[in-house]
Amino acid sequence: MRGYLARRVLFAAMLVFLVSSAAMLLTHLAPGDFVSITTGERASPAQAAQERARYGLDRPIVLQYLGWLSRAVRLDLGDSLLYRRPVGTLVRERAANTALLALAALALATLAGLPAGVYSGSRQGAGASVVRGVSLVLLSLPSLVTSLVLVLVAARTGWFPVGGMVSASSTGASLAGWWADVAWHLPLPALALALPLAATLERLQSQAMADALGQPFVLAAVARGVPRRRVVWRHALRASLSPVASVYGYVLAALLSGSFIVEVVTSWPGLGRLLYDALRARDVYLVAGCAAAGSLFLAMGSLVSDLALAWADPRMRRG
Amino acid sequence: MARFRSLPAPHPIALALLALAASGACGRQTPAPAAPPAPRELVSSIRAEPRGFNRYTGRDSVTETITHLTQARLVRIDRRTQELEPWLAESWSASPNGLEWTLKLRQGVTFSDGQPFTSADVLFSFRAVYDPGVASPIGEAMRVGGKPLAVTAPDPSTVVIRFPSPFGPGIRLLDNLPILARHKLEAALDSGTFAEAWSGSTPVSDIVGLGPFVIERYEPGQRLVFARNPRYWRWDESGKRLPALDRLTLEIVPDQNAELLRLQAGQIDFTQTEVRPEDYATLKAAADAGRITLVDLGVGLDADSFWINLRPGANQARPWLHRVELRRAIAHAVDRQAFADTVFLGAATPVDGALITPGNSRWYATDLPRHPYDPAAAAALLESIGLVDRDGDGVREDGHGADASFTVLTMKGNSLLERGAAFVRDALGAIGLRVDVAPLEVGALIDRIERGDYEAVYFRFLTTDLDPALNMDLWLSSGGAHVWNPLQRTPATDWEREIDRLMHQQAATLDHAKRKALFDQVQRIFAEHVPVLQFAAPRIYVALSTRVANATPALLRPAVVLWNPDRLDVREGKRASR
Numbered sequence: 001m002r003g004y005l006a007r008r009v010l011f012a013a014m015l016v017f018l019v020s021s022a023a024m025l026l027t028h029l030a031p032g033d034f035v036s037i038t039t040g041e042r043a044s045p046a047q048a049a050q051e052r053a054r055y056g057l058d059r060p061i062v063l064q065y066l067g068w069l070s071r072a073v074r075l076d077l078g079d080s081l082l083y084r085r086p087v088g089t090l091v092r093e094r095a096a097n098t099a100l101l102a103l104a105a106l107a108l109a110t111l112a113g114l115p116a117g118v119y120s121g122s123r124q125g126a127g128a129s130v131v132r133g134v135s136l137v138l139l140s141l142p143s144l145v146t147s148l149v150l151v152l153v154a155a156r157t158g159w160f161p162v163g164g165m166v167s168a169s170s171t172g173a174s175l176a177g178w179w180a181d182v183a184w185h186l187p188l189p190a191l192a193l194a195l196p197l198a199a200t201l202e203r204l205q206s207q208a209m210a211d212a213l214g215q216p217f218v219l220a221a222v223a224r225g226v227p228r229r230r231v232v233w234r235h236a237l238r239a240s241l242s243p244v245a246s247v248y249g250y251v252l253a254a255l256l257s258g259s260f261i262v263e264v265v266t267s268w269p270g271l272g273r274l275l276y277d278a279l280r281a282r283d284v285y286l287v288a289g290c291a292a293a294g295s296l297f298l299a300m301g302s303l304v305s306d307l308a309l310a311w312a313d314p315r316m317r318r319g
Numbered sequence: 320m321a322r323f324r325s326l327p328a329p330h331p332i333a334l335a336l337l338a339l340a341a342s343g344a345c346g347r348q349t350p351a352p353a354a355p356p357a358p359r360e361l362v363s364s365i366r367a368e369p370r371g372f373n374r375y376t377g378r379d380s381v382t383e384t385i386t387h388l389t390q391a392r393l394v395r396i397d398r399r400t401q402e403l404e405p406w407l408a409e410s411w412s413a414s415p416n417g418l419e420w421t422l423k424l425r426q427g428v429t430f431s432d433g434q435p436f437t438s439a440d441v442l443f444s445f446r447a448v449y450d451p452g453v454a455s456p457i458g459e460a461m462r463v464g465g466k467p468l469a470v471t472a473p474d475p476s477t478v479v480i481r482f483p484s485p486f487g488p489g490i491r492l493l494d495n496l497p498i499l500a501r502h503k504l505e506a507a508l509d510s511g512t513f514a515e516a517w518s519g520s521t522p523v524s525d526i527v528g529l530g531p532f533v534i535e536r537y538e539p540g541q542r543l544v545f546a547r548n549p550r551y552w553r554w555d556e557s558g559k560r561l562p563a564l565d566r567l568t569l570e571i572v573p574d575q576n577a578e579l580l581r582l583q584a585g586q587i588d589f590t591q592t593e594v595r596p597e598d599y600a601t602l603k604a605a606a607d608a609g610r611i612t613l614v615d616l617g618v619g620l621d622a623d624s625f626w627i628n629l630r631p632g633a634n635q636a637r638p639w640l641h642r643v644e645l646r647r648a649i650a651h652a653v654d655r656q657a658f659a660d661t662v663f664l665g666a667a668t669p670v671d672g673a674l675i676t677p678g679n680s681r682w683y684a685t686d687l688p689r690h691p692y693d694p695a696a697a698a699a700l701l702e703s704i705g706l707v708d709r710d711g712d713g714v715r716e717d718g719h720g721a722d723a724s725f726t727v728l729t730m731k732g733n734s735l736l737e738r739g740a741a742f743v744r745d746a747l748g749a750i751g752l753r754v755d756v757a758p759l760e761v762g763a764l765i766d767r768i769e770r771g772d773y774e775a776v777y778f779r780f781l782t783t784d785l786d787p788a789l790n791m792d793l794w795l796s797s798g799g800a801h802v803w804n805p806l807q808r809t810p811a812t813d814w815e816r817e818i819d820r821l822m823h824q825q826a827a828t829l830d831h832a833k834r835k836a837l838f839d840q841v842q843r844i845f846a847e848h849v850p851v852l853q854f855a856a857p858r859i860y861v862a863l864s865t866r867v868a869n870a871t872p873a874l875l876r877p878a879v880v881l882w883n884p885d886r887l888d889v890r891e892g893k894r895a896s897r
Contacts, residue, residue, distance in 0.1 A: 030762065030763070031759075031760075031762060031763035031766040031767065032761075032762030032763055032765055032766035033766075036762070036765050036766055036769055037761065037762045037765060038378060038379065039378055039456070045799060045806065047454055047456070047458075047459070050451075050454040051454060054454065054514060082368075082370055083368065083370055083371075083518070083519045084370065084371055084515060084518035084519060084520070085518060085519045085520040086520075089520070090539075093539060093540075094540065097540070148576055148577075151576075151577050151580050152580060154584075155580040155581070155583055155584035156584075158584070161586070162577065162580055162581045162584050162586055163572060163577050163581065164541055164542075164570065165540075165541060166538075166541065168362070168542055168544060168568050168570075264573045264574050265574045265576070265577050266577065267541075267570070267571065267572045267573065267574070267577060269538075269539065269540020269541050269571075270540075273540065273573060274540075276573075277367070277368065277573075280761070280762070282762055
């Protein structure tokens, strides 16, 4: 087990290194740079050259990359060109917010998607068809549309705040008051993220449940007269969890690194929004920092996925 | 709710008895003290995170907006009337030749931390803005003919500014320069770290100024909260110290659709941008229902622009792209009213001039050569330069038999620009020119424009100042913003040479009427040679919640409402906190 964990940590380190390096170099190769984008036509060529020199963007790409790399191995990700703040601080602040949002969305999606999948996979008839239909609709809706519809509903009804993470009035509140305010703001973005994910989990779980119900050990249980409810929720469910568990970690990682549309629309101050701003401004150091955080989430997600799979399927534990 | 409404109204005497009983039950012998008034507070939005709090190093519009709230200038231009008004300088006088200006500073003004404001702060601000290590984005606007102003301070309340040459706008250019606190920033300037000073990680308590507000807190990714500066130096007519508001919050809302929904839901009181044409109907309905106020500011200052790359060496295989007849044909080929109706959904005014829209009434010339919609005239112009449809396929060919086609770059994701470029493409298709529209991400687009790697572009200029002498880099052939052929060592054409001469002359003329006459000539030459074509200028509307009082929105970006923040107020009767 110790060797396995060591291999996974090494894999995670390699992944973070490769992804952040690739992100930085690709951002460099994209047309335009931080100075041309943030100054546009307003800076004279002399001013632009001076700004490039100030940020070190006048050096060859290889030298910039090596300079960044030599700092990054000491866990110094440099300063953001856009915000003139340390990248590490910015990423930590936002990653925590994104993690909170992603975990809430995952919990919602799991609570809704898995039971719905069990239901639609174990039943025939109108109810199961409705569940499948709703899932297909949710899967076909882009995140942008889902987010905007939810924001519109919130604006019209006043049930939830239209955006943001905490109210301006929450400053100075107790810790419990602050968390209550966050919980008041969380449902809208969490739901926007959770709805398509719940549909994905429903579809996976439905298929896996249908397969599991055809397995010989389940048929034997039915033949022995075990009640159907028990067959489904006790025998078939655990056997059907493997496909879902195998993607669970990746789903979590995708949530963490792919929530930027929801974060932009709902003004959630997360990592996705930070990456979006960094990419638009060609802030190479911030892009690399955000990519490093995203790939770290991916590595952690795959580890969680493997552990969940081992729990769900004893054969995996035996290797 | 209906049940309560159906109850009969209680008798006044019964109410009085109840009140008496209640006061006795509470054991109070004296009337309860009046509740403190609800704070006067407004909420607005910004679409991006502030990149810092130092306008001397920040080019972005958010930093500029924050500067309007927290800093002050020596003089201010009233954005509505374009008149110059005293600000930190309460009076001034000029030498007869207009080269030397003496400004008297207000007495008793202090920064938000209590330190007195003196001429030393003005000297420091000039030193910082001209410091080569700072490379301030406003440094260029503070030069005349590329030379800095010479500034001296004979005493703590007097500043003498000497211009290197006669300059028509005079001290209007001081509106660009927020006066910084020497006691806070001099050490950073001396040590060469001024560019890093007042960044996003600076404690907000360190950021002081002479503006109506101070930054109370900055919650990254969420909001900026401004509290009234208790030491602000302006008073209203009734003798009450300004600003009128106790607090102003700028929520960070990156998505414009979400911003609009927040405005409609009453969660923000106004935005920093004008209403998009596609949002007008929704907001008009809200205005008709009394939920918001829609302010019509008239014709905007900026119209989307189309230009062809006229740099030497560009488009060598298609020399006809450099011909003025082509540009005039394009000007005749576009039905500007249809353009306004289609691209701006009717919320625009057709324009056919020289980059100055009717919105800039102080400088707009009315009697310019025009290019009315006339496809036949356009076709004749194209034929005069050898572009004829020889094979009858609907597309003209040049003398070598190659199709008369070119590509127009525009900005991806901007619906107005994409619609405008598509309209131009269709209009030119109707006269036999094949145009491909290539929307590019903004970074790639600017990169292509800077490198001159394009055939034509459809994009938007943003007016940074209404006075043409403060936009010389656009008009002069040597200017970096002379987009169709920038940074020329010597003027490439006779008409550009003439524009250079007229622009230098008008910038050095002190009399406004003479300057206007000279600039009219510039516009006339420009309209004849049409290096940049415009088709419609949007009509600008600003939406405000009905809570907002004393707002004076103006056309000049970025702070269309917040350029005049100290009188902003909450309408009486609508002060309850949200």
